[in-house]
Amino acid sequence: MTAGRFITYAVLVLAAIAVIFPVYYVIAGSIMAPGQISSYPPDLFPHGLFTGNYEGATSTTAIGRQYVNSVLQTSVITLSQLITSVLAAYAFVFMKMWGRTLLFGLFLGTLMVPWESIVLPNYLTITGWELGGQRLTASYAGTMIALVLPFLANAFGVFLLRQSFLQFPTELRDAAVIDGCGHWRFMRRILIPLNKPALMAVGLYVFLAAWNQFFWPLLIGDNANRRTLQIGISQLNDVEAANPGLILAGVVLSILPTLAIVIFGQRFIVRGLTAGAIR
Amino acid sequence: MLLPCVVIFALFIVWPLGKSVSLSLHGSDLFGRPDAWVGLQHYRDMLGSAEFRHILWVTFAFVLLTVIPGVLGALLIVLLLEQHIKGIRIFRTAFALPFAFSVASASVIFATIYNPAIGLANGLLGRFGVDRIGWLTDPSWALISVAITTVWMNIGYNVLVLSAGIGAIPTEINEAATLDGAGGWRAARFITVPMLGPQLFFLIVISTIQSLQGFGQIKILTPEGGPEQSTKTLVYSIYHTAFANNASDFGAASAQAIVLLVILLACTAIQFGVLERRVHYK
Numbered sequence: 093m094t095a096g097r098f099i100t101y102a103v104l105v106l107a108a109i110a111v112i113f114p115v116y117y118v119i120a121g122s123i124m125a126p127g128q129i130s131s132y133p134p135d136l137f138p139h140g141l142f143t144g145n146y147e148g149a150t151s152t153t154a155i156g157r158q159y160v161n162s163v164l165q166t167s168v169i170t171l172s173q174l175i176t177s178v179l180a181a182y183a184f185v186f187m188k189m190w191g192r193t194l195l196f197g198l199f200l201g202t203l204m205v206p207w208e209s210i211v212l213p214n215y216l217t218i219t220g221w222e223l224g225g226q227r228l229t230a231s232y233a234g235t236m237i238a239l240v241l242p243f244l245a246n247a248f249g250v251f252l253l254r255q256s257f258l259q260f261p262t263e264l265r266d267a268a269v270i271d272g273c274g275h276w277r278f279m280r281r282i283l284i285p286l287n288k289p290a291l292m293a294v295g296l297y298v299f300l301a302a303w304n305q306f307f308w309p310l311l312i313g314d315n316a317n318r319r320t321l322q323i324g325i326s327q328l329n330d331v332e333a334a335n336p337g338l339i340l341a342g343v344v345l346s347i348l349p350t351l352a353i354v355i356f357g358q359r360f361i362v363r364g365l366t367a368g369a370i371r
Numbered sequence: 372m373l374l375p376c377v378v379i380f381a382l383f384i385v386w387p388l389g390k391s392v393s394l395s396l397h398g399s400d401l402f403g404r405p406d407a408w409v410g411l412q413h414y415r416d417m418l419g420s421a422e423f424r425h426i427l428w429v430t431f432a433f434v435l436l437t438v439i440p441g442v443l444g445a446l447l448i449v450l451l452l453e454q455h456i457k458g459i460r461i462f463r464t465a466f467a468l469p470f471a472f473s474v475a476s477a478s479v480i481f482a483t484i485y486n487p488a489i490g491l492a493n494g495l496l497g498r499f500g501v502d503r504i505g506w507l508t509d510p511s512w513a514l515i516s517v518a519i520t521t522v523w524m525n526i527g528y529n530v531l532v533l534s535a536g537i538g539a540i541p542t543e544i545n546e547a548a549t550l551d552g553a554g555g556w557r558a559a560r561f562i563t564v565p566m567l568g569p570q571l572f573f574l575i576v577i578s579t580i581q582s583l584q585g586f587g588q589i590k591i592l593t594p595e596g597g598p599e600q601s602t603k604t605l606v607y608s609i610y611h612t613a614f615a616n617n618a619s620d621f622g623a624a625s626a627q628a629i630v631l632l633v634i635l636l637a638c639t640a641i642q643f644g645v646l647e648r649r650v651h652y653k
Contacts, residue, residue: 096556097454100451100454100456101456103447103451104448104451104452104456104462107444107447107448107451107466108462108465108466111465111466111468111469111523111526111527112465112468114469114477114480114481114484114523115468115469115472117480117484117491118476118480121483129489130488130489132489132494132497133494133497133498134491134494134495134498175375176375176376176379177376179372179373179375179376180372180373180375180376182372183372183373184373187372195373199376199380202380202384202385204635204636204639205384205388205632206580206583206584206631206632206635207584208584208586208606208609208628208631209388209391209609209628209629209631209632209635210383210384210387210388210390210391210628211609211628212391212394212609212613212621212624212625212628213386213387213390213391213394213625214383214387215613216390216621217382217387217390241383242379242382242383244375244379245375245376245379245380247376247380250376303473304473304474304475306473306474306475306586306587306590307586307587307610310590311614322473322474322475322476322587323475325475325476325479326475326478326479326587326590326591328479329478329479329482329483329591330594333486336483336486336489339479339483340480340483342479343476343479343480346473346475346476347471347472347473347476350471350472350473351468351471353471354467354468354470354471354527355464355471358464358467361531362531362534362535
């Protein structure tokens, strides 16, 4: 091995350690007993498996309930964005209509509006709405609705699926239409099955983004049982500061779904994530 | 079929955009809700205030502290991975891992590490005889600590984008270079990096936009905008101005939101302006 290759490996390994260390630390810390994690000098290797932090996180905090909230919020947003994006992309690709290009331009324009600059009016609007005679966010169901409403559609999914649909051979579609295949049938039987990779890419991307949301859920849930997991773990950080193992256990639980996606769904998300980077 | 999207965009993006402008021209009552028309007063107040200049400066410093290390670090990693490394898949997955962490989970982990008394950062420094650092409590460190967390969060994405870019470089180019005797770092320096031009440019713009919008890590790591307001960026200030317990002011906060919008639109315009002219040499 030449000196150059040795340095290459050495730098890579160091960089990998720096990047992985927080990942290792959160897992190792979550199975350390309270005395060990805050010991000095620091002790980096767990002495066996201590499950007390997980028991504490699931029994003394609202994390279990918040998990349900997050799963609910994320699935509704993901499903809805898949449906609305397929419909819109279909219209943009296969239906001739007046002003199609202009409207698509406007759709893309919505992607340029940063959420932070429209969050205040959205907050005023949604907290001003009523459901069954009371403020929308006063009930559990209303809070869940408020969490998902602004994110039921997003132009990013429309953009990605349109790219994918555009590659569909027009002869094939013409043949299907001549055989009496209507819009819905064509979509369900042919277009969607043939575009599964693109749909997976959009689905996983939306799932990640929704699961990880912070700003909006911070404003919406007003008691522990109605908050999402992300807000839940950030508040653990405030109230359980003396008990880092318990906080880290909460974090580990919260990243399980996204970790699975990054490890097993990498090839799909790379496609969605880099859509803007590679023409 | 376009109706669902159009309704959602109109209700939650287009209309609020107009409403933001209108809010920024109104004063606020005791509860922060909009009341009387005040014209451009909020904008005049902002431009004249030293605090707002401080906020812009913190925002700018935060962008520099996150974008430069984030993009250069990822470039170094990707170039090293290109040197026909054994176990490249393991390294790839390792570098992609931070991508699984939300802003909340990453911030909470780093908050634990930065903990002044029992945190690991000071614990490890102590072993080497270095004095404790007030990672989040010292005004000269707080922004750096938040930036380190942000760089860690973003590095996985940056590596993914650059790896995909390298994958798209035609293999003949590298083969030709090897035949001409340009291997290893010479190839990286004169072929790979220039060919990655569009991806690097994309990452710089995207990371700048993301940093300008950074909120969760600041809110979680430095709940009050940091010691001596040292981590009070524009987005944090919008949140703080609108939802501060004692002085909620949606009008002034909306004026800041419009400033943010203009800055971000300028970034996007630069992106498209340059992309039109193409950054790479194909």
